[in-house]
Amino acid sequence: MKNTDWGxxxxxxxxxxxxxxxxxxxxxxxxxxxxxxxxVSIHIAATCLHYGQEAFEGMKVFQGKDGSIRVxxxxxxxxxxxxxxxxxxxxxxxxELFWDAMVRVVKLNRKYVPPYGTGAALYVRPLLIGTxxxxxxKPATEYMFMIFVGPVGPYFKEGFxxxxxxxxxxxxxxxxxxxxxIKVGGNYAASLRPASRAKEEGFASVLFLDSKENKYIDEAGxxxxxxxxxxxxxxxxxxxxxxxxxxxxxxxxxADMGMTVEMRHVPVEELEEFDEVGACGTAAIISPIxxxxxxxxxxxxxxxxxxxxxxxxxxxxxxxxxxxxGEEPDPYGWITVIE
Ligand code: PLP
Ligand code: COI
Numbered sequence: 001m002k003n004t005d006w007g008x009x010x011x012x013x014x015x016x017x018x019x020x021x022x023x024x025x026x027x028x029x030x031x032x033x034x035x036x037x038x039x040v041s042i043h044i045a046a047t048c049l050h051y052g053q054e055a056f057e058g059m060k061v062f063q064g065k066d067g068s069i070r071v072x073x074x075x076x077x078x079x080x081x082x083x084x085x086x087x088x089x090x091x092x093x094x095x096e097l098f099w100d101a102m103v104r105v106v107k108l109n110r111k112y113v114p115p116y117g118t119g120a121a122l123y124v125r126p127l128l129i130g131t132x133x134x135x136x137x138k139p140a141t142e143y144m145f146m147i148f149v150g151p152v153g154p155y156f157k158e159g160f161x162x163x164x165x166x167x168x169x170x171x172x173x174x175x176x177x178x179x180x181x182i183k184v185g186g187n188y189a190a191s192l193r194p195a196s197r198a199k200e201e202g203f204a205s206v207l208f209l210d211s212k213e214n215k216y217i218d219e220a221g222x223x224x225x226x227x228x229x230x231x232x233x234x235x236x237x238x239x240x241x242x243x244x245x246x247x248x249x250x251x252x253x254x255a256d257m258g259m260t261v262e263m264r265h266v267p268v269e270e271l272e273e274f275d276e277v278g279a280c281g282t283a284a285i286i287s288p289i290x291x292x293x294x295x296x297x298x299x300x301x302x303x304x305x306x307x308x309x310x311x312x313x314x315x316x317x318x319x320x321x322x323x324x325x326g327e328e329p330d331p332y333g334w335i336t337v338i339e
Contacts, residue, residue, distance in 0.1 A: 006118035014150035045133035053130030055084035064326030162290030180240030276310030
């Protein structure tokens, strides 16, 4: 990959050589197919097109310091995809199939794994869709599981430099008893308008409030929110938040660094009390936040006075990255090496 400037990659689509696909028909999964086309041909009445039977995942593969190809916590993504499938009545993908498909597509696109030291990673995007036709609102009888991959840089162009985000009160991402806790396309469709507006207005992302009472911090766009005060790491608990695997990992790291970890409702007013705040996710990694602007009230919450990420967020970021890239031991068993 001579002409790729790995260190400057954005988070976006990057054409690679192969993707993999598997069909679920007559109640069972078929064989993994390898394709080089970027297009899929599906029935005009497929349920993914009409009724949103679609779930996806996002994982990263890293080239370690020793040259190994390292996947971060893939079993968690496989389990979450099953929970998404269950939530919108799709055929679940067994762990073994998830793993086999992932290893196949990563190995086939081996040359696209960014070299160690560039800060980039290979993003792995599994996708499960209802392909069987229905016109009445019913689950499909056929499904397709696919994975494509592509090298990526940080989700926010700022990388680990702090971003400004916009707190919104006039849009909800997901309903209180809806699909916010699973990773289905509809949640992202609902976020497009407020997220685009936030970008137009100069913010990297949007910060949603809980959709029942509009009182508590919810999702930070395509990432979870966290705040740090003193030695306490606080992250919202809510029925509309996607259980982030990155956040789960950071909670563990924070606890092991001697911090107190709290997962609970976080009232908007508490934004005043945090020393550091950030967004976390596979794509966002840890993105420190320097300002939260409440679009409705005009109130601004400012963090990181010198324009830099706070000390604790930086320590957590460094620790997570060191485990991912194999610079430090992985006592948690989070990494699986693809041989
Ligand atoms: N929240 C939303 C809405 C997301 O799309 C993501 C990304 O997957 C996350 C949070 C972070 O989850 P994870 O750390 O598992 O990538
Ligand atoms: C991820 O962090 O993997 C995501 O899926 C976020 C976004 C690109 C939807």
